[in-house]
Amino acid sequence: MTRLTNIQLFCILVITMITTPYQVLAKLLAVTVAQHGWLAILGSILPGFILVWAYYYILVNSSRPFPGLLEEHCGTVTGKILGFIYIWVFYLVAVKSLVIFANFFLSNVLPGMPISILLIFIILPAFYALRKGLEASVRTVELITITGYPLAMLLLFFGLGPETDWSRLLPLGGFAVADLFYGILLVSTYSSFMIVVLTLGPFCHQPGNLWKWMFSAYGLFLLSTLVIAVIPIVTYGSALTSVQTFPAFNIARSTNIAGFIHNIEIILVSAVMPGVFGVLAIFWFVTCYSIQQVFGLQDYRIMVGPTAIMAGILAVLLVPNIHFMYIMLERIFPWIFITLFGLLPLLLALVIRLKRPKDLQPGMMAGNN
């Protein structure tokens, strides 16, 4: 069995949670809550901490990786049905990352390039990595996090030029509370991507110590999303940010430091591309692993081939253009993800708590401590 180090799991969580918000969250929050995106992020701290605690609680009280643990706690039939649903939702996240990547490239970097070629270039390395096994994918993700993440964040800070106006984050009043709650839901959607820990956590050397790494990853996620949401607002204002397709790219494009550091958008592209590879590879792995668990297969790797074809085709079929992509990202996908990655795990943690014998300490059921 492949073993992961805790730092590798931390890198996986960082990549899976931060890559998509880096591309789209600033616009989504600007559309939903205008300049109050940072308030939505602060508001999502508590729900996020509860969610992380729920994941950890489920992890230490289960003997099988997700979605196998659903059978353990909910019974075989319910567990299999839920597991089957989760296969497609994990797959949806993988396909969604492809859709965002393709639209990002087609609208900003290489307009007119055939989408099929673009998709092949991102699916092929992920296909190879998954066929080689979990270790290859995880080592790549570790490298991407260590090199790509600081670079991507640095490029955003470069955007704080002379036109920066911090008063654009104000006024505090004048927003609908319902919109703010929707903003919190949007941010929580991306923190719920930490659900991959339920599948990958059991592969770690010391699952009992994972809570430190999970909370660290969540802390980094909060800080990163704050930077991602605030910098476009103070640079462009909420009205302009809400009409841009990818605000982070525009920041990189307009960066000019003393006429010396400029035309750096290609560096942003080279930081985002591996990030997309990371999200795709991890959620694709979780999909294939879920198929293995639900159907009781010998090896998850045989499912990589058919799902590779489906991912490419679905990325084109499901979302016809960038306009519909943003409608889905804003109004449809958050409800699906928050229900299945947020509410259901919370319910599951509650079920485990109620079913657990009173004299048993947390963690003893899994024999992890």
Added chain:
Amino acid sequence: MFTALFFMMVVFLLALDVPGLLRQGLKKDLVIYALFMLLAIYLSMVQFYHWPFFNPFLELAAKIQTP
């Protein structure tokens, strides 16, 4: 041309996975693999030949767009 390339890719994948499954006698794995591969081929045909396809996300998005 593109369809031919696609079927070459499918044949390549089948050649990569199926012999191993047959050699090990993993019948259930083979059935699940075949089901997913058929679904992948069907979706590809939908894309290549514009067969009718119900996309719930697009339907919902269109409804949201025009309240």
